[in-house]
Amino acid sequence: MKYLSVIIILLLLCCPSWSQVFWQRAVTNYSKQQYLSxxxxxxxxxxxxxxxxxxxxxxxxxxxxxxxxxxxxxxxxxxxxxxxxxxxxxxxxxxxxxxxxxxxxxxxxxxxxxxxxxxxxxxxxxxxxxxxxxxxxxxxxxxxxxxxxxxxxxxCERGISYSNVIYGRLYAVSRDGIYLLVGNRFELIPHTKEITHEKIISLLPFHGRLLAVTSHHGLFVSSGGNFLPYHSPTDVLLQGKQLSCADINSSHLALGTLQDGVILQNLKTGNVSRISTHNGLQNKTVLSLLFDRENNLWLGLDNGIDCISFNAHLFFLDSRLSPVGSGYASALYDGVFYLGTNQGVYATSSPLDINREVSTTFMKGTDGQSLGMSVYDDRLFCGGRNYFVMINHGHLTSFPLRGVWNIMPSHRQPHILYLGTYWGLYVMKKQGGEWRLIGKVKGVGLSAKTMLVERATDAIWIANKEKGLYRIKLSDDHKTVLQAKCYNSKLLPKGNNVSMAEINNQIVVASRQGLFRYHYAADRLERYVTLENMLGGSQPYTYIHQDSKRNIWYASQGMMHVLHYDAIHHRYYRNQGEVYLAGNLMDDFESICELAGDRYVFGTENGYAMLHMIGHYNQQERPEVQVRYIWARGFRDSLVYAHSIAGTNRKLILPYRDNSIKIEYSASNYDRSQTVLYAYRLEGPKSEPWSVYTTSHSKEYTDLPGGHYVFHVRVITTRSSKPIVTQVAFDVLPPWYLTWWARLSCLFLVGLFVWLLIRRYRQKQRQLITEGLQKLEQQQKRFEAESSVKDQKIEDLENEKIKIELRSKSEELIRSRMNVVRKNEMLQEIKKTVVSISNAINEDNLPSIRRKVIRLMGQIDTNIEHDDDMEAFQTSFDAVHHDFLSLLRQRFPNLTHKEEMLCIYIRMNLMSKEIAPLLNISLRGVEISRYRLRKKLKLKEGTSLGDFLQQITNDSESV
Missing domain, CATH: 2.130.10.10 (YVTN repeat-like/Quinoprotein amine dehydrogenase)
Known part of the structure; x- marks a missing residue:
């Protein structure tokens, strides 16, 4: 009746579209493109x-x-x-x-x-x-x-089509029966001729007897010297199938087919299953089978290799083999298991059946990506990008809301539900036994992707990547915000997604900056160092959750981890290598659904994974770890070390030119559900501590100094309690200039060089003694000659100094002469003025004034020097400036006296504003005079007048 009710619910809720999916074992596919053979x-x-x-x-x-x-x-x-x-x-x-x-x-x-x-x-x-x-x-x-x-x-006269060693004896299948190798000959086993007509493809040990597997007619078991048909639950699946190979271990019989994968029979329970391309295999044609020592089943295919893990505790609902899509949420409600995917919501009635076909149906009205699911008040609430629905025992109600991330109840008022959406916070209320959407909370406009409701205070935490992390308190009617505070800081900046959970009555925030907890008394977030240490230290966290058994699940670096709670001893413990779903989690959309029987369902990129924790930590075969290759890095990498079946005892010595290397290592773990983590350490002149565990299986080193090294690598897996360690030793030779022969050669060369220096020094000493007297005599003569030259140089320098002093004094004289000339010119002008005044006042009634003016003119005449002043000035100027004026008159005889004076002033490097008063003209008049002078001198445009006048004396000196 229970399963009938579940089917009725599915028919009521779901559309006619349905499909068959499988919670399948971990099947690892190795394609031809991977193994390159x-x-x-x-x-x-x-x-x-x-x-x-x-x-x-x-x-x-x-x-x-x-x-x-x-x-x-x-x-x-x-x-x-x-x-x-x-x-x-x-x-x-x-x-x-x-x-x-x-x-x-x-x-x-x-x-x-x-x-x-x-x-x-x-x-x-x-x-x-x-x-x-x-x-x-x-x-x-x-x-x-x-x-x-x-x-x-x-x-064997009749030929052999198949053989196997069973119970220490070699059995050979021939055309006329089954033979046994005895010594150096084959002996026919009686009564086995008929069974060989069935084309035996495999002989297997089976409870002390022989199990014969035929290609078309099923199984036969030996009994009293005969082979009798062996009827088993596999008979139905074998109909119409051609068997190609078989293998057996203590728990399973595996039969490989040419058309439909492998058929498995559990020898303890009798359950039969079929694994083919629809539930994990990459090819239907199985050519070979082998159970390895860890109970993995290897399948050699017509195109590829597959490995089925029987010890795996992870089972997969893979979207690559089914239509469900990527897993965003999941929930078990009313006997139906619901899957929230990127396509919408699917429902299945059998969430726990492993490797059996399960009917999966798509729910109407849930098209689009699923965002969240929550079971509350004996109802299932499903939020998605384009919908928000409630399922109540077969009845589906759709609400006019979309983009619902979270559905969380109020802890103080059970009739209130908070909805975190794209556009803010909404409230639902149960009225008259029905849940109704009240509306949006005013003052909360940020997208509530991550949300948490405190149990103690009913305060609501909302995290938004862009706007940050807020703690909000609502009014009693749940319509407005009474208080809102942002808790971001330098330690917890905005711009990152966070995950929140209430763990052991603590509000915990997991972020890429680490773990934080809310301090109620201080009203702030603080680093949760205690929990971080329990989880393995500070690291980037993307998800955190506590289940009903107080286990703490957390995601970091793309892997799911768990911190176990021991309810008997009331303590937490962690298995270091226990990680799940490396590289397959939904980043920032991780989800966990806890089921009965210690089973957990995780959303993954390719669908869903179900973990069965019971007996999960039973120790199995420890994987072997080995350093496989060491490559010398360079323009072309060269292989310098290879570990094969038994490794090598050859001492590995690397020349210094190969001191940059890449080390590759591996572990023989073939269980897809397990994650293999490696850590390494280099011991030697360039030592390092143990690295953190990662999935990387190679390490590079550059510029290693010469010396002896030991490279250690250790491996830990999901189910290994202790790490497995191996190592490889190698030597890096020092550079050639640090080798013993190089040092000895260097010492020899230094000694030889010192001996040669001493020998050369002694020869030099003898030569110096021999040449000493000659050099003294030569030096004496040279000193006398140098003394004479120096005396002459001193005399020349003194003469030059006298000339310079004379020229300086002449310059001063010229300037003094110029002052006198200017004074005389000024007095001449005054005289002219006085004469004009005298002429103006020459009247009868002013005889006395005329007498005074005449007297003034007499005084001026007595103070005016004669014309020979200018001649003396010109003579002095020529003496200082190498006959400049004489040369100027020779080359340009048509120059006026005023133009000659302008040339003299320019030759003296006077500025125009200094020349103007000397010529008793304006500054503009000086410029006009310079222009007229350039025309008389016939100077080209761009030629400096001062340089031209300087060149007159330079030319005379060179001549």
Whole structure:
């Protein structure tokens, strides 16, 4: 009745569009483009260190959990069989067989075991087995037994189509029955002829008996010397299928088909499932199967390789294989599991069934991205970009609102719901048993992507990337804002999305700047150092949530983490390597839905993931970790170290030119649901502490100084309690100039140089003594000559000094003469003025005035020097300036006296404003006189008048 009611609800709520989806196991796909080899993979084998080997069309294909390598066979033969044992990997192919073994450099090298005789023809090898201490290569006509370096061919007259070692004995399927290898011959097992008519493709151990898998007629089990049909729940799925391979372990039987993937039977519960392209595989044709030591099932496909993790506790609802889309929200309500995706809301009635088909239907009226879901008051509220609906036991109500991020109840008034939307805060109220939309709260206009309602005070926290983080208190009628305060600071700036949760009665804000908590008494946010330390330190957080069991979930650096709460001892603890969904979370849209039975559903980029926590920490096989490669970085990277099956004992010594290196490491973990984290440390002259754990599996170093180094790397996974550590040692040689031979050579050269210096010094001393007297005599003569030269130079300098002093005094004399000339000219002018006055007042009644004027003119005459003053001035000027005036008159005889005086003043470097009073003319008159003078001197435009007059004396001096 319960499931019937669920179906009725789905039919009422959902549109006719429905589809089949799967909560599938973790299936990892390795495409041909990833492993870069041939498409078909015919057999699978696992080495003791966890590495996987595949018989591929292009040779031997190797996978260590991170890196793929292909090793070709001779003549590029196709590999058909592989068996990894100890330090070797045995391979067989078309026309040859042999083994790969590491050389001294750690790289796999092929050794051919095929018979060398010309008469011997090697048939194709289809299976390889380890039988005691012998290696058996099964071909078409028999087997080749390799023992202590020798090959023995044991023929089977009827040929062999399949073989396997079961319970320590080699069984071979032939056309006339099943044979057993006894010593060096095959013996037919009685009553097995009929079963071989069914084309056996696999023989498996099965509860102490043999299980024969046929290509078209199902399964048979040995009983009392006969093979009887084995009927199981797989019979229905096997109808019409052609089987190609099979494998078995303690819990599962796997049957590979050519048309429809792999069929799985749980041997403990009898449950049967089918995994094909619709729920995880990349190809339907399965050519080979192998359960590895961690119960992962490897599938060699016609095109690619897949790995199914049976120990995984993460199951996926993948949008790449179903139509649901990316996961933004989810909720379990009334027996129906709802999925809020980027397309809208889907509903499924079976959220917990693993690897079974689940009907998923799309809900009407929810087109567009889902934003949030909340179960409250026995109703489901769904908010989306284009809708806001409420589901009440089969009845869907749509409200005239869209862009609803959050739906949260009031803790003090259960009949009130707060809605955080694109445009602010809205309120719903339950009236008369029905929920009604009241309206928008005035004063809250920011988008409420992140929202939280305090349990103690009913205050509302709203975070907005652009506007910041606010704490709001509403009025009693929930219509207006009474108080709003922003809590951003330098420690918590605006511009970032945050996540909020109430954890152990503390308001906690998770941001990319770390964790903060609200201090009620101080009314401020403060760093939550205690919780940060519990979560692994300060780091960028994008999500935080506390579930009903008080576990704290948080997202950081694209991974989901959990801090567990021990309810018995009342303490928190964290498994360092326990991280989930690395690189698959919805950034800033993380969501968790808690289900019964310790199950949690997470929204992911590709749909949803469900985690089952029960028994999650049971220790499994520890993955192997190894340093795979060391590359010397340069113009072309060169491989200097390679770790293969058994590594290498060769001491790694790097020349100084290769002191920039890249180290690559890996862990043999194949479970998609687990996240592998690496940390590293370099010990040596350039040491460093342990790094933080990351998913990166390589590290580069540049310019390492010479010395001995040890590189440590440790790995931790989701289910490993302790890290796994490995290391590799290497030496970097010092530069050539720091080597012992370079130092010895340098010491020798220094000694030789010192000896040569001493020898040279002594030779010089003898030579100096020999040449000393000659040099003294020569120096005496040279000193006398130099003394004579110096005396002459001193005399010349003194003469030059006298000339300079004479020229200076002459300059002063000239200036003095000029003053006298100017005075005489002035007196001449005064005299003229007085004469004119005298003439003006020559009247009869003024005889006395005339007498006085006559007396004044007499005094002026006595004070005016004679004309020889100008001649004396010109003579003095020529003496100082190398006959300047005489040369000027010779070259330009038509110059007036006033023009000659203008030339003299210009030659004396007087300015126009100084010349004007000397010539008793205005400044404008000086410029006109200069212009007329240039024309008489016939100067070109641009030629300086002062330079031209200077050149007159210079020319005379040069002549």
């Amino acid at each position: 041939g498409n078909q993979n015919w057999q699978v084998s696992q080495l003791g260190n966890g590495w996987m080997y595949f018989a591929n069309n292009k040779g031997l294909l190797e996978f260590d959990g991170v890196y793929w390598n292909t090793y070709p066979l001779q003549h590029e033969a196709k590999a058909r069989a592989v068996e990894a044992v100890g330090g070797r990997v045995y391979v067989g192919g078309l026309g040859q067989f042999g083994f790969f073994e590491p050389n001294i450099y750690g790289q796999l090298q092929y050794h051919d075991l095929s018979p060398k005789e010309k008469s011997a023809s090697v048939i194709n090898i289809w299976n390889i087995h380890l039988l005691d201490d012998r290696v058996v290569f099964q071909g078409d006509d028999g087997v080749y037994v390799y023992y202590k370096g020798h090959i023995r061919h044991i023929r």
